[in-house]
Amino acid sequence: MNIPFFLNKKDDKTENKKEPLTIERDVANPVETIETHETKQEEDAQPKPQKNHYYIADFYRNAALYLMLSDFLEHIPEWFYEDVEFSAAYGSFPNCIWNGGRTLLGDINKTRMIKTVEEFNKRGIAVRYTFTNPLIEKKHLDDIFANICMEVANNGLNEVLVNSPVLEEYIREKYPNFKLISSTTKCLMSLDQINAELDKDYYLVVLDSSLNNKEEIFTIPKRDRLEVLVDHGCRVDCPNRQAHYIASAQAQLNYDVCQFLHCPHVERTFEQLKQNGSFITREMITGKYNEAGFRHFKLDGRSFGNEKLLDSLMYYFVKPEYQDKMRGIIQKEIYDRFKEM
Numbered sequence: 139m140n141i142p143f144f145l146n147k148k149d150d151k152t153e154n155k156k157e158p159l160t161i162e163r164d165v166a167n168p169v170e171t172i173e174t175h176e177t178k179q180e181e182d183a184q185p186k187p188q189k190n191h192y193y194i195a196d197f198y199r200n201a202a203l204y205l206m207l208s209d210f211l212e213h214i215p216e217w218f219y220e221d222v223e224f225s226a227a228y229g230s231f232p233n234c235i236w237n238g239g240r241t242l243l244g245d246i247n248k249t250r251m252i253k254t255v256e257e258f259n260k261r262g263i264a265v266r267y268t269f270t271n272p273l274i275e276k277k278h279l280d281d282i283f284a285n286i287c288m289e290v291a292n293n294g295l296n297e298v299l300v301n302s303p304v305l306e307e308y309i310r311e312k313y314p315n316f317k318l319i320s321s322t323t324k325c326l327m328s329l330d331q332i333n334a335e336l337d338k339d340y341y342l343v344v345l346d347s348s349l350n351n352k353e354e355i356f357t358i359p360k361r362d363r364l365e366v367l368v369d370h371g372c373r374v375d376c377p378n379r380q381a382h383y384i385a386s387a388q389a390q391l392n393y394d395v396c397q398f399l400h401c402p403h404v405e406r407t408f409e410q411l412k413q414n415g416s417f418i419t420r421e422m423i424t425g426k427y428n429e430a431g432f433r434h435f436k437l438d439g440r441s442f443g444n445e446k447l448l449d450s451l452m453y454y455f456v457k458p459e460y461q462d463k464m465r466g467i468i469q470k471e472i473y474d475r476f477k478e479m
Contacts (some may be wrong), residue, residue, distance in 0.1 A: 189223040195439030197227035208261045217460040226264035236284045238270030240440045241389045241396040255291045270301035270321040271387040279308045317341035336360040350416040365434040368418040408449035
């Protein structure tokens with residue numbers, strides 16, 4: 139049986155040589171394998187629980203982490219909660235002017251883009267573009283890099299979050315293979331708006347987190363097509379949220395850093411996030427939300443630091459007795475290697 143190399147690796151204290159985290163290791167081979175004579179545990183004959191679809195943040199910067207986590211789930215599923223399924227990783231490649239929600243700058247080549255999409259897709263994980271820039275006009279539709287982003291993922295497996303009607307129409311016409319998802323950046327606050335959005339031709343509609351845990355959302359008829367943001371980093375009912383989206387969108391168009399007023403809520407730890415009225419616990423997901431027909435759950439994280447992101451991933455996906463071991467392996471094989479480069 140093939141298992142991740144670090145699960146069967148002997149501790150050789152005399153070996154000081156460390157392999158650098160190359161692009162190929164980072165994206166294509168986040169989990170190496172070796173042959174072992176261990177036999178796989180017999181699968182439980184009991185009926186398996188229904189899976190929840192989880193959507194994780196920033197496929198570009200967190201590619202190595204997510205691919206490793208996916209391989210863990212395949213090889214040692216007993217470390218994870220039984221409802222976990224990684225259905226999509228959302229975000230953008232850097233410097234794409236269609237990107238919204240958070241500004242993302244940097245450099246990337248087409249070969250790396252293709253490899254990133256391939257590695258997620260072959261694990262059954264969709265790449266979901268956050269093309270939610272509300273300032274997009276017709277003059278931006280022919281942007282070369284943005285269209286390359288679409289072309290490298292145009293295989294019928296991937297998705298796009300949308301906000302701008304102009305961009306949405308363009309994508310529907312030119313790239314019909316993509317599933318379109320209505321973004322939370324639209325800030326739809328009423329049940330009438332949500333129900334109207336669900337009546338449109340969207341694969342999913344992302345619920346505004348200000349409506350989380352309110353009894354009225356459990357009366358929405360098409361709850362199976364609602365996606366719920368479970369651990370939003372923003373404060374509930376933030377008065378600056380839409381202005382922040384606009385500032386990020388303008389910065390992305392200008393290839394510049396977003397200059398916006400400092401928000402102390404961004405600096406909260408994951409434990410502090412749990413105090414949000416919009417926070418949804420694991421118990422609530424598998425209890426009240428699943429019982430009401432909700433199956434799609436989005437994790438925040440595009441602006442999270444490494445520690446907060448790991449706290450979120452461990453909390454929602456990994457059983458408590460395995461969290462420290464999982465965290466230690468990720469720290470060593472992902473974050474420590476980046477520090478050495």
